[in-house]
Amino acid sequence: MASNLPGSVRQFGVAIRALLVFTVALGILYPLAMTGVAQGLFHGNANGSIVQVNGKDVASDLIGQAYTMDSGKKDDKGDPIMVADPKWFQTRPSAIDYDAMGSSGSNLGPNNPDLLAAVQERKKAVAALEGVSESQVPPDAVTASGSGLDPDISPAYAALQVNRIARERNLSVQQVQQLVKESTEGRTLGFLGEPRVNVVKLNNALAAL
Amino acid sequence: MSDTAAGLLQVGALIVLLAVCYRPLGGYMARVYTGEKHSRVERGAYKLFGVDAKAEQTWAVYARSVVAFSAVSVILLYLLQRLQHALPLSNGLPGVESGLAFNTAASFVSNTNWQSYVPEVTMGHLVQFAGLAVQNFLSAAVGVVVAIAVIRGFARSKTDRLGNFWVDLTRTVIRVLLPICILGGLLLVAMGVVQNFSSGHEVTSVVGQAQTLPGGPVASQEVIKELGTNGGGYYNANSAHPFENPNPLSDLFEIFLLLLIPVCLTRTFGVMVKDKRQGYAILGVMGTIWGAFVFLATLFETQGAGTATRAAGAAMEGKETRFGEWASSLFAVSTTGTSTGAVNAMHDSFTPLGGGVPLFHMMLGEVTPGGTGTGLYGILVLAVLTVFVAGLMVGRTPEYLKKKITGREMKLVSLYILATPTVVLVGASLAMGLATARASILNTDSPHGFSEVLYAFTSAGNNNGSAFAGISANIPFYNTALGLVMLLGRFVPIVIVLALAGSFAQQQPVPVTQGTLPTHKALFVTMLVGVVIIVTGLTYFPALTLGPLAEGL
Numbered sequence: 219m220a221s222n223l224p225g226s227v228r229q230f231g232v233a234i235r236a237l238l239v240f241t242v243a244l245g246i247l248y249p250l251a252m253t254g255v256a257q258g259l260f261h262g263n264a265n266g267s268i269v270q271v272n273g274k275d276v277a278s279d280l281i282g283q284a285y286t287m288d289s290g291k292k293d294d295k296g297d298p299i300m301v302a303d304p305k306w307f308q309t310r311p312s313a314i315d316y317d318a319m320g321s322s323g324s325n326l327g328p329n330n331p332d333l334l335a336a337v338q339e340r341k342k343a344v345a346a347l348e349g350v351s352e353s354q355v356p357p358d359a360v361t362a363s364g365s366g367l368d369p370d371i372s373p374a375y376a377a378l379q380v381n382r383i384a385r386e387r388n389l390s391v392q393q394v395q396q397l398v399k400e401s402t403e404g405r406t407l408g409f410l411g412e413p414r415v416n417v418v419k420l421n422n423a424l425a426a427l
Numbered sequence: 428m429s430d431t432a433a434g435l436l437q438v439g440a441l442i443v444l445l446a447v448c449y450r451p452l453g454g455y456m457a458r459v460y461t462g463e464k465h466s467r468v469e470r471g472a473y474k475l476f477g478v479d480a481k482a483e484q485t486w487a488v489y490a491r492s493v494v495a496f497s498a499v500s501v502i503l504l505y506l507l508q509r510l511q512h513a514l515p516l517s518n519g520l521p522g523v524e525s526g527l528a529f530n531t532a533a534s535f536v537s538n539t540n541w542q543s544y545v546p547e548v549t550m551g552h553l554v555q556f557a558g559l560a561v562q563n564f565l566s567a568a569v570g571v572v573v574a575i576a577v578i579r580g581f582a583r584s585k586t587d588r589l590g591n592f593w594v595d596l597t598r599t600v601i602r603v604l605l606p607i608c609i610l611g612g613l614l615l616v617a618m619g620v621v622q623n624f625s626s627g628h629e630v631t632s633v634v635g636q637a638q639t640l641p642g643g644p645v646a647s648q649e650v651i652k653e654l655g656t657n658g659g660g661y662y663n664a665n666s667a668h669p670f671e672n673p674n675p676l677s678d679l680f681e682i683f684l685l686l687l688i689p690v691c692l693t694r695t696f697g698v699m700v701k702d703k704r705q706g707y708a709i710l711g712v713m714g715t716i717w718g719a720f721v722f723l724a725t726l727f728e729t730q731g732a733g734t735a736t737r738a739a740g741a742a743m744e745g746k747e748t749r750f751g752e753w754a755s756s757l758f759a760v761s762t763t764g765t766s767t768g769a770v771n772a773m774h775d776s777f778t779p780l781g782g783g784v785p786l787f788h789m790m791l792g793e794v795t796p797g798g799t800g801t802g803l804y805g806i807l808v809l810a811v812l813t814v815f816v817a818g819l820m821v822g823r824t825p826e827y828l829k830k831k832i833t834g835r836e837m838k839l840v841s842l843y844i845l846a847t848p849t850v851v852l853v854g855a856s857l858a859m860g861l862a863t864a865r866a867s868i869l870n871t872d873s874p875h876g877f878s879e880v881l882y883a884f885t886s887a888g889n890n891n892g893s894a895f896a897g898i899s900a901n902i903p904f905y906n907t908a909l910g911l912v913m914l915l916g917r918f919v920p921i922v923i924v925l926a927l928a929g930s931f932a933q934q935q936p937v938p939v940t941q942g943t944l945p946t947h948k949a950l951f952v953t954m955l956v957g958v959v960i961i962v963t964g965l966t967y968f969p970a971l972t973l974g975p976l977a978e979g980l
Contacts (some may be wrong), residue, residue: 219449229488229495232593236476237499244564245557248605252612252647256622259613266640266670268630275630278640280619280669283632303634310748318640319547319627321664323745325897327875328733328782329978334488337738343975357741358748361833364667364772370748409428409436412751419869425633 223247227319234261269418271425277418282309282369284316285421305386306424307371308378309417311340314366323364337361370414373402387424397423430729431644434753436680439722440694441757447537447692452687453706455660458603460575460595461699466501470595479652483588486929488575490922492592493569497536497776501560504532507558508550518626533910535559538566538654538798538916540659540768540892541883543901547641547662552624560648561661564608567655567688570597570800573921574692577804578699580928581828584936589928611684612650618680620646641767645670653684656798656929658768658892664743666758666771668749678754678771679849686769689713689796692803700828704947711952713796717764720788720795724756726782732979741747752969756781763788766798770890774869774878775895782895783975786882789889790967791959792847798890804924806959810838810946811927813958817944817951829936839927846919848966851864851888851911855881855970857908864904869897878974883909885967888916941944 221320256264267279277283285306291299300315302308309316313324314419317355356374376398384391401420402415454929465473465480473480484492507514508523523531527544535558536542543548550559572595579589616622621689625642632638645661649671652659657805666672666681690710697706729752731742746755755772762769774782780843788795792804815832818825825832858864858880868876879895886893887909895901900909 229492232476232478233492233496233499236472236496236593236596237503239472239475240565241557241561244600244605249556249560249610249644249647252609253622253624253644255613256646258614260616261621262432263616263619264646265625266621266623266628266642267619267673268640269626270674271633275628276633277630278669280673281638281640282669283634283638284636285632285634286636287634316638318638320545321547321667321668323664323667323896324546324777325773325775325869325895326744327870327873327897327978328736328742328744328773328778329873329875330735331872333744333776334738337735337744338869341738355740357739357743361739361741361744361746362833363743363747364745364770364776365662365664365669365747365936367664367669368747368749369669372748372799380743405428405433406675409433409440410438411749411754412709414748416858423631 223318230281265298267421271422274309276422276425278371279416279418281318281367282312282316282416283418285309287423304347304382306421307376307383307417309363310368310371311360312366313362316367318367321367323366348382350378354378369416370420371417373415374411376402376420383424430753432723436587437753438757441679441682445686448687448822449691449694453691454698456603456691456695457698459598460590460695465684466601468505469597469601473593476593477895478591478593479596480591483591484926485587486576486589486925489589489592490925493921494918496596497569500536500565501532504535504558505529506563507554508532510620511554514553516553516624520549520551523549527901528563528650530906530910531872533913534892535562535657535659536566537802537890537913538570538655538657538766538886539890539892539913539917540657541887542659542892542911543906545663546660552643554625555649555661556644563651563655563657563659564600564604564726567651568596568604569601570798571599571688571692572596572800573925574800574803577807577924577928578696580931581830582700583652583932584934586932587929589925589932595616597909599836604651607654608647608650611654611680612646614680614896615646615649615677618677620677622646649681650684652683652769652796653767654687656685656689656765656767658762659733660769667773673682675749675754675826678758679748681769682758682761685765685769686761686796689765689797689802692800693796696803702828704714708947708952709810710796712806712955712959713794713802715952715956716795717760718790720760720764720784721757724760724781725753727784728756730778732778732780742781743780745776747772759785760788762893763891764793764795764797766793766801766891768886770893773896774882774893775897778976779875780834783971783979785876785893785977786885787964787967787971789885789891790964792963793889793891794959808840808924808927809958809962810955811871812844812962813841813842813951813955814944814946816958817954823942826937826943829939830931830934831937832883836927836930839923839930843920843923843927844962846923847888847916848963850915851884852970854888854908854912855884858884858904861904863902863970867902867905869899874974878978879972881974884912889913
């Protein structure tokens with residue numbers, strides 16, 4: 219070691235060497251080894267819990283999707299305006315239209331007038347679609363999630379949609395309720411998180427009928 | 428089960444998990460930093476670094492090592508981002524623009540993990556796992572070793588040596604962080620977190636719409652992001668993203684991870700100063716304030732104030748269905764009390780006072796329980812101040828852990844306490860004075876806009892990294908200003924606290940007498956809680972009245 223160098227210069231030399239060693243160990247070996255083991259032990263999870271319907275990759279069980287259709291109208295920018303497709307269970311509003319390459323919430327504040335207007339408009343739309351009064355529309359149906367990719371809705375919002383799905387698909391209400399039940403999860407271990415219905419699983423089950 | 432019962436059980440389960448780990452991990456860490464033996468891997472590492480593992484350093488050399496290592500880290504991380512386009516596994520993304528690259532390098536090296544960018548479309552896999560994740564380990568380790576040096580300042584006497592930075596750093600990585608990360612990372616994959624190198628998986632939904640699902644070695648990074656109180660998300664939505672935090676169990680595990688080391692370090696402290704009651708007292712202060720903030724945040728979020736919130740019926744904007752108000756509030760308080768800054772819900776959309784809770788929690792200086800190491804040395808500085816104030820009241824020379832607190836120590840303590848608020852408030856005022864900076868505010872209609880700016884500088888100065896994310900911070904002003912605030916907020920306090928430790932280490936211990944204020948009893952715990960809230964909190968009171976208080980009251 220060049221011990222005749224001033225202390226601060228010597229510390230920089232050590233720093234560079236240490237950083238390179240740690241980068242190889244923690245930045246290359248660690249993630250590679252973890253990926254190897256994870257792919258071996260938990261292949262499905264490690265690759266995003268992809269699910270298939272009729273042999274095709276349709277979704278990840280964990281990532282929400284938009285179940286919408288072209289309304290035929292265009293917005294100011296000339297893009298088609300998408301509306302809820304009544305044949306499918308609807309997920310929550312999303313600040314990013316379920317574009318999984320740019321997860322985000324709306325970040326609008328609790329008193330933001332634009333958010334207030336959006337909530338009121340969504341409430342009206344959901345009430346009209348389901349044929350119920352606005353007071354029956356649950357909060358998750360009119361608020362955007364934090365990730366913009368929430369696959370879940372509340373059991374209340376799922377129950378609200380059952381009659382419409384039964385009508386649109388010529389199924390009995392009991393049949394649809396049974397499907398909802400199969401995609402419903404209670405609180406984990408009975409007390410963690412919130413009860414919820416996974417809309418992606420539910421709609422994939424509808425598609426597989 | 429009612430919401431309240433389930434929510435309380437959730438908090439209770441978290442506390443039980445931490446309690447189970449408190450003694451084993453705290454005691455283990457004490458042995459890590461007092462043991463004489465070096466393992467074979469460690470000896471190899473010291474040879475590669477070119478350091479003599481037996482040579483201990485003075486506080487000044489220790490501080491120089493911290494600064495040199497961090498400076499080199501900033502430079503390497505900056506270059507990795509700038510050269511991304513020429514490197515493999517970059518998902519075809521271009522090099523990162525210079526202002527943003529500086530901001531991000533400063534952010535990850537200072538353990539802040541403020542993110543002015545959308546990761547999915549800015550940082551390729553290589554920059555994430557070979558650059559950002561490496562700093563997640565190293566910046567956390569730097570925080571821990573500084574805390575250890577400070578503990579040695581109290582535990583040792585009549586020496587000018589505080590230990591060897593390179594040995595402490597290597598041991599932290601190899602003996603503490605890495606084993607927990609390997610186990611915890613695999614547990615996260617078992618719970619559903621992704622771990623791959625895919626640059627995007629195409630699916631076509633049952634209604635025929637295409638969706639690209641992002642990939643990445645997420646679990647291996649997620650675990651150190653929480654354990655090292657870093658907080659930088661692999662994805663933009665951070666721990667609200669289902670691939671980072673898929674269910675309520677992974678959520679509880681992530682909250683546990685981010686509290687684990689800061690909590691257990693109080694045990695390490697107690698063991699190393701040979702009085703475990705001192706560790707319990709410090710933990711008591713941290714736990715009291717953390718608990719009070721969890722209560723307040725949950726209360727405000729479940730009440731659901733705000734015009735838009737009331738119209739919706741509950742504060743679910745920016746929250747995930749699987750977490751709801753309770754788990755989101757618990758995460759928000761834990762992430763802002765630990766300088767982590769990960770989020771499982773968007774704080775910008777919290778209710779007016781509910782969003783003020785995480786903001787105020789950061790302002791306390793990240794000591795409840797604080798970041799890895801930073802929380803412990805931060806609260807020890809405040810403990811010294813508390814003893815000093817108590818000494819003034821009764822007219823005695825104050826002492827803490829048998830060390831006299833003289834003029835020199837108090838000057839350092841005062842500098843430490845003023846450093847962070849100064850950079851935060853000067854930065855925030857500057858931003859409000861500049862039209863270009865004001866233009867970045869999203870919620871322009873109310874005091875909420877000021878809260879976004881105040882939150883940004885508070886988060887940067889206290890090295891938290893969470894945001895009222897509506898603010899468009901990726902402009903030259905914020906990238907530069909916040910980058911500087913992060914570096915100053917990190918390294919100025921570190922140098923001061925190491926100087927303080929050096930000063931204590933040189934002293935001869937004073938004998939405990941009847942007049943000594945016992946620092947392990949309820950009286951001292953209460954006083955320290957008061958000092959934390961009053962001294963640091965009130966510094967920011969005028970600023971808080973302009974933001975969340977004006978909006979919420």
